[in-house]
Amino acid sequence: MEELLNLFGQIVKDARHRADMTQDALAEQAGVTTRYIMAIENENKHPSMPVLFKIIRILKISTDTIFYPEIQHTDREKEQLMHMIQLCSEKEIKIAAATVKALLDAR
Numbered sequence: 001m002e003e004l005l006n007l008f009g010q011i012v013k014d015a016r017h018r019a020d021m022t023q024d025a026l027a028e029q030a031g032v033t034t035r036y037i038m039a040i041e042n043e044n045k046h047p048s049m050p051v052l053f054k055i056i057r058i059l060k061i062s063t064d065t066i067f068y069p070e071i072q073h074t075d076r077e078k079e080q081l082m083h084m085i086q087l088c089s090e091k092e093i094k095i096a097a098a099t100v101k102a103l104l105d106a107r
Contacts, residue, residue, distance in 0.1 A: 006044045007069045013041040015059040030054040060084070 016026055023041070027034040032051055039045035040055075047055065056066060060083050085096060 008046065008066065009041045009044055011061065011065055011069060012037075012055060012059065015061045015065075016041075019059055021059070026055070026058060029058050 023037045024034050027037045
């Protein structure tokens with residue numbers, strides 16, 4: 001269990017880099033200090049649940065990535081797309097579905 005907890009910092013760092021976000025920007029959005037983000041990424045600091053929730057949402061990290069890091073996520077773009085769809089309203093989902101259908105029909 002400790003090994004899985006220790007992977008969290010690297011997961012956050014990788015997601016922050018993919019988001020092209022600085023530690024300062026992440027800290028500001030999460031309502032914590034930059035030092036706190038540095039401790040999470042580099043010193044195996046485990047955040048409180050409210051901070052964990054904020055970080056996951058800000059960086060759009062799949063909860064599977066956090067809680068099941070041993071599962072290989074080979075297609076991050078699809079994972080990100082699924083996350084974005086979950087944040088959409090019903091109207092936006094219908095638009096996205098129509099767009100994807102049009103893309104597939106154009107093949």
